[in-house]
Amino acid sequence: MLFNTVDFAFFFPLVLLLYWTIFKRSLQLQNVFLVVVSYLFYSFWDWRFLSLIFLSSLVDYSIGLAMGKAEIPKTRKMLLIASLVFNLGLLFTFKYFNFFVTSFSETFAVFGTSFNMSSLDILLPVGISFYTFQTLSYTIDLYRKRIEPTKNVVSFFAFVSFFPQLVAGPIERASHLLPQFKKPRVFNREPTVDGLRLILGGLFKKMVIADNCALIANHIFENYQAESGSTLFFGAVFFAFQIYGDFSGYSDIAIGTSRLMGFDLMKNFNYPYLSQNLSDFWRRWHISLSTWFRDYVYIPLGGSRVSKTRLIVNVFIVFLVSGLWHGANWTFIFWGFIHGLFVIPVILFVKKDVTFPKGKKLPTFKELFNIFTTFLIVVIAWIFFRAETITDAFLYIKTIASPSLITMPNIPRSGILLLFLYMCFEWIQRHRGHILDITFIKSKLMRYAIYYVLVGIILLHAGDLQPFIYFQF
Numbered sequence: 001m002l003f004n005t006v007d008f009a010f011f012f013p014l015v016l017l018l019y020w021t022i023f024k025r026s027l028q029l030q031n032v033f034l035v036v037v038s039y040l041f042y043s044f045w046d047w048r049f050l051s052l053i054f055l056s057s058l059v060d061y062s063i064g065l066a067m068g069k070a071e072i073p074k075t076r077k078m079l080l081i082a083s084l085v086f087n088l089g090l091l092f093t094f095k096y097f098n099f100f101v102t103s104f105s106e107t108f109a110v111f112g113t114s115f116n117m118s119s120l121d122i123l124l125p126v127g128i129s130f131y132t133f134q135t136l137s138y139t140i141d142l143y144r145k146r147i148e149p150t151k152n153v154v155s156f157f158a159f160v161s162f163f164p165q166l167v168a169g170p171i172e173r174a175s176h177l178l179p180q181f182k183k184p185r186v187f188n189r190e191p192t193v194d195g196l197r198l199i200l201g202g203l204f205k206k207m208v209i210a211d212n213c214a215l216i217a218n219h220i221f222e223n224y225q226a227e228s229g230s231t232l233f234f235g236a237v238f239f240a241f242q243i244y245g246d247f248s249g250y251s252d253i254a255i256g257t258s259r260l261m262g263f264d265l266m267k268n269f270n271y272p273y274l275s276q277n278l279s280d281f282w283r284r285w286h287i288s289l290s291t292w293f294r295d296y297v298y299i300p301l302g303g304s305r306v307s308k309t310r311l312i313v314n315v316f317i318v319f320l321v322s323g324l325w326h327g328a329n330w331t332f333i334f335w336g337f338i339h340g341l342f343v344i345p346v347i348l349f350v351k352k353d354v355t356f357p358k359g360k361k362l363p364t365f366k367e368l369f370n371i372f373t374t375f376l377i378v379v380i381a382w383i384f385f386r387a388e389t390i391t392d393a394f395l396y397i398k399t400i401a402s403p404s405l406i407t408m409p410n411i412p413r414s415g416i417l418l419l420f421l422y423m424c425f426e427w428i429q430r431h432r433g434h435i436l437d438i439t440f441i442k443s444k445l446m447r448y449a450i451y452y453v454l455v456g457i458i459l460l461h462a463g464d465l466q467p468f469i470y471f472q473f
Helices: 006-020 027-069 073-110 128-143 153-161 174-181 189-222 229-260 278-284 287-298 308-326 330-349 365-386 390-400 413-429 444-460
Strands: none
Touching (some): 027 128, 027 153, 128 153, 128 174, 153 174, 229 390, 229 413, 308 330, 330 365
16 A cells, blocks of 8 residues: 555545544554554555564564573573574565575576576565564664563554554664553644644655656666667656655655654655765665664674774675665665765765754855765766666666767756756755745745645646655565
8 A cells, every 4th residue: 555545545544533533542452453554554565474574573572572581691692693583584585585596596607507596486575674674673672781672562563563664664763663652642733733744745755756757767767778878867867866755755754644643753864965975965865774774783893993994894894785685686786885985985084074054045165066976976876776787777877978968868857947946945944854844934824825735736646656666675
């Protein structure tokens, strides 16, 4: 069930009505209701994979209880290893097994040796990368004694399956989200209104920005061999905004719907295309994933408190694993390699974080230059993310670097104007929580006029729905 469909437009208001009326009488009953509707929500994709969510929840809940009782460090470590093996084993089987089998076969073939191993004919469960990392945060934090094990099985199952962020995040930590299932939720007007703004802004990002960009980007990438360098360059730019509007739009809707039910999810995007270097970009893009890798991979490896050689290795490990997390294809790994390559100089030589001073109407020339060069690197990297193979990506870039780059691109001018206006609005909003945080406009009439205009624009684009990109991960 997609957020931008008629099905969800009927499903969510009904859930909200029952949640705040019939099931409000008991916290436990309310949580049971959330588990039921979350499983129902997920079943719209494939009900057979509900068993994986159930099994993952049951295993980590049981391991958590056992870890809470274990006194011996070795026992606690074995329980953590059991959780890692189970969860990463599921992820490997469904997402990476065929990739590694194919890669090994091709590698052995290069050396004239046959490697025969059957691949698995299985579908990739929607959202498995997200809820797997979410449950792992629970067992790892338990092992580190940063949280206490939960004894309430319903609360834990609700935490794992919470439908707004189940299939595409944000990837929540147990320390942040799980306690919210243990205390009564009270309907509050202010977060509810802001949640509605987030939903509206998210739908605009998805249905107006992302879906319009998708129509252009998909056509260009599918026919890249027949297009000029200038067209291919703008095709990559449109894809950059497609994936941004698509994924950040989903996150905004997830956070907004959660607020309507009394939950607070972490912010997942913070105007990433205004970043002034690649390190800044990763503090603003898919924040729940980048901080997950920071806390559970980068810091345990030693972080930056190691030699420069080891630091470089640590950074590359994180970004290569991050690329692999996104998909079982060498294109994603190379995408991660590019980001690691450009993040390392920032970590080594830039001593302080870059921020935009408040109150400024326009960026300085230096800030504008930094934003442009960072965005250019991100766009080039997105080509590998979007291409079917690494060969296709290099051919795509080769054409961009050809003399045809200075020809007129074959793209709709209205699309460029839309993106320019959108980025101007993001610049204005850069210090606020989200793009529709417009409470600074004193006129209530003006604010509501903006909301209704956006609703009208969204409805005009309701017929050209595109799938959410990150559902495949």
